Amino acid sequence: MQDAPIARIDNGDDPYRWLENRDTDEVLDYLKAENAFLDAQMTPQAELRERLFQEIKGRIRETDLSLPSPWGPWLYYRRTTAGDEYPRHYRCPRPADGSLTLDEQAEQLLLDPNVLAGGGFLSIGTLSISQDHARLAYSLDTEGDEIYRLFVKELATGEVTELPFEQCDGSMTWANDHQTLFFGELDDTHRPHRILRHRLGEAGASEVYHDPDGRYFVSCYRSSSERQLIILSHSKTTSEAWVLPADVPTAAPVCLAPRQEDHEYFPDHGVWNGEPCWFIRTNQDGINYALYRASERQPTREHWQPLVPHDPQVTLEDASLNRDALILSLRENGLPVIEVRPAQADRYRLALPDAAYSLHVSDTLEFDSPTIRVRYEALNRPAQIRQLELASGAQQVLKETPVEGPFxxxxxxxxxxxxxxxxxxxxxxxxxxxxxxxxxxxxxxxxxxxxxxxxxxxxxxxxxxxxxxxxxxxxxxxxxxxxxxxxxxxxxxxxxxxxxxxxxxxxxxxxxxxxxxxxxxxxxxxxxxxxxxxxxxxxxxxxxxxxxxxxxxxxxxxxxxxxxxxxxxxxxxxxxxxxxxxxxxxxxxxxxxxxxxxxxxxxxxxxxxxxxxxxxxxxxxxxxxxxxxxxxxxxxxxxxxxxxxxxxxxxxxxxxxxxxxxxxxxxxxxxxxxxxx
The missing domain is CATH 3.40.50.1820 (Alpha/Beta hydrolase fold, catalytic domain)
Known part of the structure; x- marks a missing residue:
């Protein structure tokens, strides 16, 4: 049996610091020796490992279809095929009857990660369709170091353009002009520190926001209403948000509340009583968070008005927005709870069958949709995607992750x-x-x-x-x-x-x-x-x-x-x-x-x-x-x-x-x- 590798011991406080010398022959030889030792020690279990692999694989439906998501004139979905490492991404025309029936004869292949991976490592950072459904923005990491390359695909022609930017964090956010992308850049410590704006067909990119403080991560996302872009700078304890209209990507961002140590807040934009409105989840009243609202015209902190008060027994983990309902993700007694507050009906909480479970809003669908989707699973129950009718609270299981074989x-x-x-x-x-x-x-x-x-x-x-x-x-x-x-x-x-x-x-x-x-x-x-x-x-x-x-x-x-x-x-x-x-x-x-x-x-x-x-x-x-x-x-x-x-x-x-x-x-x-x- 092969002997275990013994690492060289240096003098000093850290005798193995030499292992930090990345890419040197000595380090790589040591790591490879450890891998070889593992292989030798586990050789008697080679048959068992293969049997376990086949056993687990046998429970998974290798050829399967994700639940289609309706958006505009299309249904978007993924398909996995036996033997492929990654699902392919598709869309097909949305049926006029409002169903989720696919027209496979008219479907379009948006992206095939199996081809892009080429047998090596691949991670997709973002896969984002422009608001006019004409372009696909996506980002790829082919090393595992979480540094991404950015691409845009013209869906009518299939033409792919790689954007000429380096040290990207993988995020890509469309403005409503279908031409402008906001993306994040990493600094030397691998921190997303800057948001840049690029207009297709133009050279270079312009800085929209930069945070020099090494404690803060910077990100950009679209609001639920699709009307606003939000730039969030967030440390482990403090946040600051800047916003600009998605229709005017060159506008100067406005700060909702200047950072104040230990104040965390997370804005989103939706509708309240039929009017465009900001919603802000904030810990300014207590550590379990409260929800405030503010008018679109006066969004800054001095104009925030309380909507859901702080509760010392219940944590407000998130708020999802819909034109006709407010959906609260709560945590109470160690379990997740979803509470729905329809605009025209009494509030209610989802009823669920198990004592311990996982539950979260998986897809709010379109902003004006009468339904949302929630994901539910337990230790003994495969994940279900349930459709929730917001007005009535009626639930329907649209898809349950299959377990092949006896279960x-x-x-x-x-x-x-x-x-x-x-x-x-x-x-x-x-x-x-x-x-x-x-x-x-x-x-x-x-x-x-x-x-x-x-x-x-x-x-x-x-x-x-x-x-x-x-x-x-x-x-x-x-x-x-x-x-x-x-x-x-x-x-x-x-x-x-x-x-x-x-x-x-x-x-x-x-x-x-x-x-x-x-x-x-x-x-x-x-x-x-x-x-x-x-x-x-x-x-x-x-x-x-x-x-x-x-x-x-x-x-x-x-x-x-x-x-x-x-x-x-x-x-x-x-x-x-x-x-x-x-x-x-x-x-x-x-x-x-x-x-x-x-x-x-x-x-x-x-x-x-x-x-x-x-x-x-x-x-x-x-x-x-x-x-x-x-x-x-x-x-x-x-x-x-x-x-x-x-x-x-x-x-x-x-x-x-x-x-x-x-x-x-x-x-x-x-x-x-x-x-x-």
């Missing part, structure tokens, strides 16, 4: 449980298992994230069935730092309170063991990106509590990354983790950073995955962490590092490659848990 959602039990953190806080856990699995200790896969206020609402997975059907329990720890129980839950797991994220996760693991769902030696934990930091931290704190760990693009070199302002996105992260140039913050991050806190103790088997072109979490974070683990730990458990040399933060881009990645992960768990397949 009965009622064969799986979905539960919500609560653990108690060391400070007495109750932490929710969502879990799913086959009915016959519950009632006895079983292998359990516990997933966590806990950062940026991101909520881990329960989701369905075709691949996960391969674990559940082999007797696994799957659970989500809704730890502080996420937004699962609202803004206060997020704030209780960031900056000086970051340790709560880790102790919450440990409390969830201990609860699942104490309640007989699993045993420590059968407990696998997993997280990616900031969730990988979580995994690295709890492994240092309580390695004996876990039987295996998977860390995907893990943010484990936290302190060194936050000390380097030249790295992409570092300065923007100060509001999430703190600025370690402050000695007190430095000590705090140093106290939990996974890389620095690796110690001479036994760790469970670990699989780490990195993307060489990842601009968010650099490849060397996982590489340095694994190198230090190899040199420091006291065990000889399986320790594997896979670096995707042609991918970025999201891994390889094709749908079949994603299934192969899942098959590797599952085969790793079955191997280390000695579960014969």
């Amino acid at each position: 009965d959602p009622d064969a799986y039990v979905s539960e919500r449980r609560w653990a108690t953190a060391p400070d007495g806080t109750r932490v929710p856990i969502s879990l799913v298992a086959r009915r016959e699995t519950l009632g006895q200790p079983a292998p359990l896969y516990l997933y966590g994230y806990g950062a940026y206020g991101h909520s881990l609402d329960p989701w369905f997975s075709h691949g996960r069935l391969s674990l559940l059907d082999r007797g696994f329990v799957f659970a989500i720890a809704h730890v502080r730092g996420g937004g699962d129980l609202g803004e206060a839950w997020y704030r209780a797991g960031k900056l000086a309170h970051k340790r709560n994220t880790f102790t919450d996760f440990i409390a969830c693991a201990e609860h699942l063991v104490a309640e007989g769902y699993t045993r420590p030696e059968r407990l696998a934990i997993s997280g990616g990106s900031a969730g990988g930091l979580l995994i690295g931290a709890v492994l240092n704190m309580r390695p004996e509590l876990f039987g295996a760990a998977i860390a995907d693009v893990p943010f484990v070199d936290t302190l060194n990354t936050m000390l380097n302002p030249d790295l992409p996105l570092t300065v923007t992260e100060y509001d999430e983790w703190g600025d370690p140039n402050d000695p007190q913050v430095h000590a705090r991050i140093r106290g939990y950073a996974p890389y620095e806190n690796v110690t001479a103790q036994a760790y469970p088997p670990i699989l780490a995955v990195a993307g060489y072109n990842d601009s968010r979490v650099q490849y060397w974070e996982a590489a340095k962490w694994v190198a230090r683990l190899r040199a420091t730990r006291t065990d000889d458990n399986l320790l594997l590092l896979k670096t995707e040399l042609g991918a970025g933060h999201g891994g390889m881009s094709g749908r079949y490659q994603a299934l192969k990645d899942a098959a590797l992960e599952y085969a790793f768990l079955l191997k280390v848990f000695a579960m014969a397949d």
Whole structure:
């Protein structure tokens, strides 16, 4: 059996800093050696990996059609075909009867990513049709580094023009003249810092807005009414919006409210009582947000009027606008809620069948449509696209993601449980298992994230069935730092309170063991990106509590990354983790950073995955962490590092490659848990 690679140790505070020397032969040789070691260690599972891949693929309808979206004279939709990595994008004439029936004889192919990818990496940043339906603007990343090239396609002739701009963030927003595009540019730290305006047929682009503050990301989007363009500059804690008419793309933007530290607001434009109106979701009254409105003529902050007051028990996460209704996306008791306020009827909330679920507005369709679409799914229920009739509240399932082969959602039990953190806080856990699995200790896969206020609402997975059907329990720890129980839950797991994220996760693991769902030696934990930091931290704190760990693009070199302002996105992260140039913050991050806190103790088997072109979490974070683990730990458990040399933060881009990645992960768990397949 091939020996594990041993990384060279340098003198100094960071003995593996040399792994940051991108593109050098020494670094590439080391990463390739780690990949070869993984392949050698997993060779006995090669047949199992292929069987898992075919099993997961067999549940997915490989040739399928998305739900068509009506817009103007067309239906827009995607079609997947067996053997293709990416869906193709189409449109066909919209039926006069208002149905969603496709006329395949008259359909037009808009874009085929399979041809554009050429067998390599491909990510589409934007795919946007001009308001007259004559042009398609799209952006492509072919490296995984999230730097995009911009293109415009004339749909009548098929002619494609690449726009002569570099360092683009992939965004492209049309003005109403069908000729002008607004797009974002990245600075040297990979931050979207500037919005530029380009008119087709003219040379160059002119600056519309620039934010020199390294904490702020700048974006541009169209309002729901299609009448306004909105430029938003947003840090982790503060925002500022500038607006201009979509009909007058050369107009000077107007600021709705100059930035004020810790004031976040998000504007949209719609209709109120038949009149054009601004709607502003703002935290000026409290952390759970309120909704204000302002006239189109007087949109600035001094003219805002309250519409939906702040509620200390309910978070207003979003507001979707329609000509005849206001749709509120709320979070209450840890669950998403959609409340509809029709213009001519009483407000109501959507009724749903499961105790724990994911729910969001997926498509508001046209601004004057009498319906919207919502996406609903649960751990044991595939995603459904439901049409909601706004005036009456009537729901209709238009499409349910198919599961090929034998599948009965009622064969799986979905539960919500609560653990108690060391400070007495109750932490929710969502879990799913086959009915016959519950009632006895079983292998359990516990997933966590806990950062940026991101909520881990329960989701369905075709691949996960391969674990559940082999007797696994799957659970989500809704730890502080996420937004699962609202803004206060997020704030209780960031900056000086970051340790709560880790102790919450440990409390969830201990609860699942104490309640007989699993045993420590059968407990696998997993997280990616900031969730990988979580995994690295709890492994240092309580390695004996876990039987295996998977860390995907893990943010484990936290302190060194936050000390380097030249790295992409570092300065923007100060509001999430703190600025370690402050000695007190430095000590705090140093106290939990996974890389620095690796110690001479036994760790469970670990699989780490990195993307060489990842601009968010650099490849060397996982590489340095694994190198230090190899040199420091006291065990000889399986320790594997896979670096995707042609991918970025999201891994390889094709749908079949994603299934192969899942098959590797599952085969790793079955191997280390000695579960014969």
